[in-house]
Amino acid sequence: MLDMFTGLSFVMGLSLFFALLFVLAYEFINGFHDTANAVATVIYTKAMSPYTAVIASGIFNFLGVILGGLGVAYAIVHLLPVDMLLNITSVHGMVLVFSLLTAAIIWNLGTWYFGIPASSSHTLIGSLLGVCLANALINGIPINEGVNVKKAIDIMLSLLISPLVGFGVAALVLLLLKRIFTGPKIHKTPLEREKIDGKKHPPFWTRVTLVASAMGVSFVHGSNDGQKGIGLIMLVLIGLTPAQFVLNLDSSTYEIERTRDAAVHLKSLYRENKANLSSLIDIDKTQMEIPSGSFKCNANDAIPVIDALLSELKGTAHYKDLSLDDRRDVRRLLLCIDDTAKKVSKIDALSSKDKQDLGNLRKDITATTEYAPFWVIIAVALALGLGTMMGWKRIVYTVGEKIGKTGMTYSQGMSAQITAATAIGVASVTGMPVSTTHVLSSAVAGTMVANRSGLQFSTIKTILLAWVFTLPVTILLSGGLFYIGTLFI
Template sequence: MFELFSGLDFWVGLSLCLALAFVLAFEFINGFHDTANAVATVIYTNAMPPRLAVVMSGLFNFAGVLFGGVGVAYAIVHLLPVDLLINVSTGHGLAMVFSLLASAIIWNLGTWYFGIPASSSHTLIGSILGVGLTNALLTHIPLSQGINWKKATDIALSLVISPLVGCALAALLLFLLLKYSPLSKMHKTPDARRAVDGKKHPPFWNRLTLVLSAMGVSFVHGSNDGQKGIGLIMLVLIGIVPGKFVLDLNASTYQIERTRDAVMHINQFYQRNSDNLADFLALGKGLRSDTPERFKCDPKQTEATIGAVLSSLSSVKDYRDLSADTRAQVRRGLLCLDDTAKKVSKLPKLPARERSDIDKLRADLTATTEYAPTWVIFAVALALGLGTMVGWKRVVETVGEKIGRQGMTYAQGMSAQIIAMASIGLANTLSLPVSTTHVLSSGVAGTMLANRSGLQGGTVRNILIAWVLTLPATIALSAGLFWLASLILS
């Protein structure tokens, strides 16, 4: 880890430390901001003591980050268009990262202070969108190119659909429990069980289900939200010390050969489909790739880009054998080839079988550019895990008592948590960022409706207002901060 500071100017090194501290602070705040969503039901239902619940949740969040992979991390990173990712400079990268993180932290702290279960995912994504749009204005490129709108649309759909699905499925699960086991003690609230049965804890099997599902939610939360921090740190490292992080310097010879083979195979793919792709890629036109100050990916430069990447990787067994500039050029070429391949896969004339082949080649193209060092994953896991252990009380009360007109029953807690765990786990496998806050809160709301206990209008209104306002507020805040930072730098 510490070798990344070698050879750096003092001020660049200091900026790097501050940027990393900002990312870890965001993850720490994310931890205590979202922890209540994972432990609200087990604490409210007395299935676990509060201190034990948050400590166990912290440990499972930690484990979720360690074993979660980096798919969601780069889904977040690729909200920014590829042209911005390959042209980011040290000063530009610092302004970008500090602006989006400051925006996310300010909104997260504000909503936590008022006890509103707002989404850290919406907050971060809104901040990234604000930076991308402002960058488009500052660099005089169309707003349509300032953001990877296809990726933004996919993520927006996952953020909108997942709470609706969580609400419906949690309501359905509770309905089934009410229908097939209407007299069970799991349909009591903690207060009713204490008054009628004189017992503090839920029945054994209900308690076990609540505990296991809460830890499951913590694990998938760590996996999903932790990856967002990993993606941010990789943005920081690639922007500030690109020579050491543009490619995975620990990649094995086999991984490098796999990357080189993917470039060769994609060239063969284009030649094989030249009838459909010749015009789009300018195949056989002999166009030469230039290297202007601000490089721009162009599908018509694909053949030249393939040639440049293959030339750079010829006989390379270790990325450390390449100069820092060559590594940056290789990464730029690989990202451009991946971006072009993604556009090619959407062309209507391409047969379905060939579309499947190019999607597989894309995974090999980015095998050594979409990665994260072990210390990055561990640092994010530690920050999120520690953050989980504080700040939980404000939102627990909201989730347990203020969403419905009556307190939450054991069955409601079980239904909401089981559905949240399954929904977020599925999103992780699809590399889609979702909001733990919204999935669980909407699940609780769904169970309240299924239980016919009704909803508290004021609380639901505040949650919906936060849900609606988070994106525009963070877009505006990060855009303003990035514009101001860019003005100062210029």
């Protein structure tokens, strides 16, 4: 781990240290900002004591990061357009990372201070879009090329649809619980339980369900939001210490062979579909022009790009045997090949079998570039887990008492948590980033409507305003910081 500082100048080493510190600070803040939502219902319903709940939640967040995979991590990374990823340099990467993290941290701390359940995911995506737009404006790049528009739309749709799903499904789950469990115990508020039954805690099985679903939300929060931190750290490492991280230097000879074989099979697939791909790829092209100053990925160059990769990897058993320049070239070529394959997979004339083969080949192409060292995963898991154990009170009060006009019942807490855990878990498996805050808050609102409790529209208005303003504020803030930073490099 510490050998990544070897060979760096004092300034670059210090920049790397602070960049990593900023990412971990973002994840720490994310812990107490977002995970408060995971424990809000279990604390409010007195199923667990506050400190037990946040410690347990921290542990489950930690486990979620460890076991969550990397699908969401690289969904975040690929919000940056491929040409920006191809040409990221040490200084340029430093400005990019500090700009987007500073913007994200400022907005997260501000909304937490005022007890507003705003989304860290939304904040991070806005900050990433801000640096992309600023980079496009600075370099005279068209907006549709300066931002990975397709990926941005997919992620924004995920962020928009998931709260609506949370609202509707939680309401239906509550109505189902009311139909199945007609007794009053499960449908009481903590205050009613104490006043009528003289007991502070929920009934046993209700309590077990509340605790289990809260830990489920914590686990899937770690698996989804923790991956975003992993993606950010990999951006830092690739940008500031490319010699060690542009490729997975621990890749086996077998993995490198699979990458090479995938490139050969892609070339064959393109040639077999020459007529269908003529509008995108020049199959007969054998050489490409590399513009001075930067590498630009052009789908028309698919065949010469594959040939260049095969030439680079010829006789290569380990990436450590390559020079830094060669490692950079291999990464650029792999990213470019994957980007072209992704475009090809969207061509309607291609058969479903060819599209399936493309998907499998893309996994082999990116196997040695989309990775994360184990220490990165542990560091993010610790930051998120420790952050969970602090600063939770403000958000718990908002979720528990300020969304509905009446206090939350046990059945409402269960409905909201089961819905949130399921929705976020599905999103993590499919590699889509969603907001724990938005899903759980909307699920609570859904149960309030289904229970005919009514909503406190002042709180709903505040949450909606935070949702509306998060993107423009973070885009302007991170974009402005990025622009200022580029003036000094």
